Amino acid sequence: MKLKLVLLCLVLTGLSIATAQTRIEVWYSLGQNFGAPLFEEFSERFNAERDDIVADAIYAGVYADTVQKAQAAVAAGNPPAVLMLEQTRGPAFVDAQAVLSLEQLISSDPDFDLSDFPEPLLETCRIDGTLYCIPFNPSTPIVFHNKDMFREVGLDPETDVPETWDELLAIGDDFARYNDNGELERRAFGLPTAPTWLFDTWLGQAGGTHLNEQGDAFVFNDEHGVRVAEFWLELIENDVARPFQGAQNNASPDFFGGRQAMMVASTASLESRFEQAEFDIGAAPFWCGEQCYVPIGGANLFITEKSSEAERQAAWEFIKWITSTENTAEFAAATGYMAVRRSALETETMREQFQRRPEARITYEQMESHGHPRPLVPFWNDVQSQITVASEKVLLDNQDPQRALDEAVAEADRLLRVYAR
Amino acid sequence: MHVDDGIDKASRTGRAARPLARVSLKRHRESLSALLFLLPAGIILFTFQFLPAVDVFRLSLTDRLLIRPFSNFVGLDNYQRLMTDGRFWNSVGNTFYFVLASVPLQIALALSLALGLAGKVRAVGFFRTTFFLPVVASMVAVSVVWEWLYHPSVGLFNAVIELAGGTPVQWLQSSQWAMPAIIILIVWKGTGYYMVIYLAGLMDIPKQYYEAAHIDGARKWDLFRYITWPMLAPTSYLVLVLQVINSFQVFAVVYVMTGGGPVRSTEVVVFYLYQRAFESFEFGYASAISVAMFLFLVTATILQRVFIGSKVSYER
Numbered sequence: 117m118k119l120k121l122v123l124l125c126l127v128l129t130g131l132s133i134a135t136a137q138t139r140i141e142v143w144y145s146l147g148q149n150f151g152a153p154l155f156e157e158f159s160e161r162f163n164a165e166r167d168d169i170v171a172d173a174i175y176a177g178v179y180a181d182t183v184q185k186a187q188a189a190v191a192a193g194n195p196p197a198v199l200m201l202e203q204t205r206g207p208a209f210v211d212a213q214a215v216l217s218l219e220q221l222i223s224s225d226p227d228f229d230l231s232d233f234p235e236p237l238l239e240t241c242r243i244d245g246t247l248y249c250i251p252f253n254p255s256t257p258i259v260f261h262n263k264d265m266f267r268e269v270g271l272d273p274e275t276d277v278p279e280t281w282d283e284l285l286a287i288g289d290d291f292a293r294y295n296d297n298g299e300l301e302r303r304a305f306g307l308p309t310a311p312t313w314l315f316d317t318w319l320g321q322a323g324g325t326h327l328n329e330q331g332d333a334f335v336f337n338d339e340h341g342v343r344v345a346e347f348w349l350e351l352i353e354n355d356v357a358r359p360f361q362g363a364q365n366n367a368s369p370d371f372f373g374g375r376q377a378m379m380v381a382s383t384a385s386l387e388s389r390f391e392q393a394e395f396d397i398g399a400a401p402f403w404c405g406e407q408c409y410v411p412i413g414g415a416n417l418f419i420t421e422k423s424s425e426a427e428r429q430a431a432w433e434f435i436k437w438i439t440s441t442e443n444t445a446e447f448a449a450a451t452g453y454m455a456v457r458r459s460a461l462e463t464e465t466m467r468e469q470f471q472r473r474p475e476a477r478i479t480y481e482q483m484e485s486h487g488h489p490r491p492l493v494p495f496w497n498d499v500q501s502q503i504t505v506a507s508e509k510v511l512l513d514n515q516d517p518q519r520a521l522d523e524a525v526a527e528a529d530r531l532l533r534v535y536a537r
Numbered sequence: 538m539h540v541d542d543g544i545d546k547a548s549r550t551g552r553a554a555r556p557l558a559r560v561s562l563k564r565h566r567e568s569l570s571a572l573l574f575l576l577p578a579g580i581i582l583f584t585f586q587f588l589p590a591v592d593v594f595r596l597s598l599t600d601r602l603l604i605r606p607f608s609n610f611v612g613l614d615n616y617q618r619l620m621t622d623g624r625f626w627n628s629v630g631n632t633f634y635f636v637l638a639s640v641p642l643q644i645a646l647a648l649s650l651a652l653g654l655a656g657k658v659r660a661v662g663f664f665r666t667t668f669f670l671p672v673v674a675s676m677v678a679v680s681v682v683w684e685w686l687y688h689p690s691v692g693l694f695n696a697v698i699e700l701a702g703g704t705p706v707q708w709l710q711s712s713q714w715a716m717p718a719i720i721i722l723i724v725w726k727g728t729g730y731y732m733v734i735y736l737a738g739l740m741d742i743p744k745q746y747y748e749a750a751h752i753d754g755a756r757k758w759d760l761f762r763y764i765t766w767p768m769l770a771p772t773s774y775l776v777l778v779l780q781v782i783n784s785f786q787v788f789a790v791v792y793v794m795t796g797g798g799p800v801r802s803t804e805v806v807v808f809y810l811y812q813r814a815f816e817s818f819e820f821g822y823a824s825a826i827s828v829a830m831f832l833f834l835v836t837a838t839i840l841q842r843v844f845i846g847s848k849v850s851y852e853r
Contacts, residue, residue: 184815187604208818212604297704309798361710361799369691498817501796508799513712515800531817535602 138430139170140423141196145182145415146175149388151253151451158447162437169430171198179205179415190214195420197431200252202415203240203489204496210243211494211535215418217246221432228436232457236487240412243492249416250435252444253453255384256410256479256487257317259403263396265291265377277378277400281321281347284403288356291377304377305357306370307348309507312500313411314380316490317402318344320409326491326499334499334528337521345510345517352511359511382413383479386452390473399475401482408486414453454479495531502527590831597824603814608821615825625826627801628809631716635805636784639720639727644776646728651735652765665736669729676726680793683722684709687794712802715795719803722790727783731776738772739765770849778841785834806830 142159146152152175159173176182179202189195190212201209209215218241222228230238233251241249263273269290278284284305293302308314319326324340327333335341351357371379372392380402381389390397402410417439419431437443441459448455449469460466461480470477490496502524509515597615601608619625654665671679686693687708695705708718746764755763788807791797797804797812804812806826814823 180815190604208604212602212606214604310796359710361715361795369685369688373691375690495817497815498812501812501816504796504798505801508712512710512799534600534817534819537600 137168137170138426139172140198140427140430140434142171142173142198142200142431142434143176143182143186143196144173144200145177145179145202146200146253147178150384151447151453154447154450158438158443159434162434165437166433169433171430171434176200183208190420190422193422195422197420197423197427198434199418199420200415201249201418203254203413204491204500206241206249206416206418207243207492207496208494209418210248214421215248216421216423216428217248218250218419218432219247221419221428222247225432225436232441232459234456234458234484234487236412236483236489237454237456240489240492241416242489249418250439251456252415252417252439253384253447253451254412254414254416254456254483255382255453256412256482257313257380257402258383258386258475258478258482259378259380259400260371260389261378261398261400262371262374262376262393263398265374265395273396273398277398278403279401280403281405285350285354285356288351289354292355300355300358302375302377303355303358305351306360306376306379307351307357307511308360309511310500310504312503312507313413313490315344315503315507316411317380317409318347318405320411320488321403321405321407322347323406327493332532334525334532336503337518337525341521342517345506345521348511349517361508361512382452383454383476384414384452386473386476388452390475399478401478408482410482410487411490412483412487413490448476452476452479454483493532494535498531499524499528593824593827593831596821597828599821600819601821601824603818603820611821615822616829618822619825619829624801624804625806625809628804628806631801631803632785632787632805634716635720635723635787636781638717639723640777640780640784642720642724643728643731643780644773646724647731647776648735648769648773650728650732651739652761654732655736655739665733668732671726672729674726676789677793679726680722680790684794687718709795710799712799715799715803719787719790719794722794723784723787727780731780734776735769735772738769741772742768767850771851774841774846774849777845778838781837781841782834785830785837 144152144155146155156173159171163170174196176185182200183202183205186195186199186201186209190209195214199209199215206215222230230247237251237254238247240251240254241247259277261273261277266273266276271287271290276287278287288304291302291304292300295301316326319336319341322340322343324336324338324344326336328335348357348359352359368379368381370376372394374395383399386399389399417435419428419435423431438447439456441457441463442465444455444457445460445463445465447453448460449465455461455466491499493499506520506524509520510517598610598612599608600611600614650668654661654668658664685691689695689705689707689710692708694708698705706714709715742765746768747760750760750764786807787805788811791803791805791808792811795803797808807830810823810826810830813819813826
């Protein structure tokens with residue numbers, strides 16, 4: 117009896133060795149309300165479908181935490197095979213040669229159709245012409261508005277959401293209401309000093325760029341950058357907006373508390389914002405300035421350089437699977453992020469989603485027509501904090517816009533030189 | 538707080554009773570088992586604290602960028618840059634502002650609370666627990682909650698101020714008020730811990746002194762001035778050293794509530810170090826900052842020892 121059991125065990129062990137499973141780790145950084153449960157479920161479904169690969173989905177914390185853990189893992193020579201990195205964090209790993217170019221894997225895979233991915237999304241993965249990642253959960257900022265408040269001041273919430281800077285300035289003070297002390301209690305809009313993809317948006321809309329065309333100097337202190345800062349001040353002077361220190365969550369209680377008619381936030385939060393609002397809430401495209409422009413946020417999937425040939429292949433299979441037409445559609449419908457394939461928009465899942473929540477379409481239209489990648493430099497997070505400080509100087513400390521931006525650019529240029537060596 | 542502790546007494550009496558050789562053998566055995574007990578913690582500390590701490594000195598002499606696999610030896614360049622880095626000196630200024638305001642406030646409050654709660658107060662356990670509660674709460678969780686309390690339009694503090702007829706304060710929105718806001722939070726959060734240390738110190742003062750002073754006709758203030766305060770000197774010294782070391786390393790609250798802003802008004806040294814290490818990834822330079830910080834703290838502790846510690850009497 118005992119002998120039989122031992123034999124059985126031996127046979128089973130032999131079988132599992134013969135099937136040669138490849139085990140890979142997948143580090144993701146989606147919050148509970150931003151698709152984490154579904155991501156876990158995806159990895160289980162993938163494992164059930166594949167006998168040859170086991171993908172362990174591991175939550176690595178918010179975007180910033182994931183970067184720190186991944187840096188430690190890379191430095192220790194033991195990174196996960198698949199890594200989810202926020203838009204601005206990928207370039208540091210490319211710079212350190214810690215992630216793999218996907219060109220080889222893609223060109224040797226006849227099943228994979230890269231042209232199904234919208235070009236603006238692929239641009240977020242392309243550094244010096246080489247593709248390093250596959251988009252997974254991209255987003256763009258959209259304008260949320262309080263329809264009740266629009267009606268209250270005699271505006272049409274469907275047609276009167278500003279489409280240009282001038283319209284914003286013009287309708288803005290309709291919403292201004294003051295308390296007994298003469299302080300601005302209610303207003304059209306808020307200007308948080310972070311996150312800086314908002315500055316990216318305004319800068320792009322003013323016709324400016326962060327880097328010059330050669331990519332060897334920062335130029336967001338030129339007339340376009342200054343124009344943004346001056347327009348912000350104009351909005352404040354005219355009681356259209358008030359500034360806020362810190363992240364947008366500092367402004368959202370004002371929006372949800374009925375003190376602010378409009379706010380800007382990622383389309384990823386579409387569902388939760390609609391649930392949170394106790395008033396008739398709407399969403400609209402981001403307005404335009406000299407031109408239309410929105411930055412692309414969210415995260416992408418990378419394969420790490422250190423992984424073995426088998427792990428790379430397994431990682432690629434996983435990424436292909438999780439960004440398949442059906443799966444990306446399911447993920448987009450469950451969150452507010454964009455599906456990464458054009459074919460996904462034709463699926464039943466997405467059709468139902470658009471029917472139920474027409475506002476979910478906005479981000480696709482913005483992204484296809486004027487979505488742009490964030491600046492893809494390895495030290496972008498530091499430049500971001502320079503931009504935040506510059507915004508604080510202008511919005512909260514009455515300092516000269518030109519000087520504030522010059523100081524930010526000087527530090528950004530210094531880092532450009534540090535990394536050029 | 539006694540230097541004159543139990544072990545010394547035991548060995549002194551032992552020496553008189555037993556032959557010397559046996560005592561020293563026993564002592565050897567004792568220190569061996571003590572070492573064995575220290576070993577597990579020692580290995581962990583050595584690997585994860587001391588070794589990296591020593592490596593920081595080496596890193597500070599390189600131009601290492603966090604995950605780039607290569608770096609160059611640059612000598613003292615990083616330290617030279619430190620000397621002229623305006624942002625570093627701004628963070629030094631902010632740190633001193635924070636330490637000089639929060640340490641005395643916490644010591645004064647902790648001592649007052651301890652004095653108040655050392656006597657026969659009704660529901661003393663309740664009050665002690667209440668004042669100690671913030672200490673056990675997570676710094677990050679507390680910071681997130683206080684961020685809302687400080688919110689300019691929907692926050693509790695401004696609501697109270699407005700009720701009382703005052704003008705609302707912009708708190709974290711303003712470069713004048715952000716640091717005071719952080720100090721208030723830290724004082725609220727940290728005082729309870731030092732209160733408990735003071736309470737223990739108070740319990741340690743022999744009652745006879747007070748009785749004797751009473752008989753001599755000492756008033757309440759005299760009791761504090763000539764008995765409590767001098768007898769608490771070792772406690773105060775400990776609290777001061779702990780506070781100075783802790784306060785210079787303030788980080789979490791800045792990271793969560795202000796991100797160093799507005800306009801770097803709350804950017805303290807450790808936060809600046811973090812930004813250099815994990816935002817621009819200049820690990821070599823960040824290491825130089827932490828070495829400078831380390832040297833400063835060691836100097837400060839030695840100075841405290843020389844100028845304050847030497848005056849502290851442990852005799853009872």
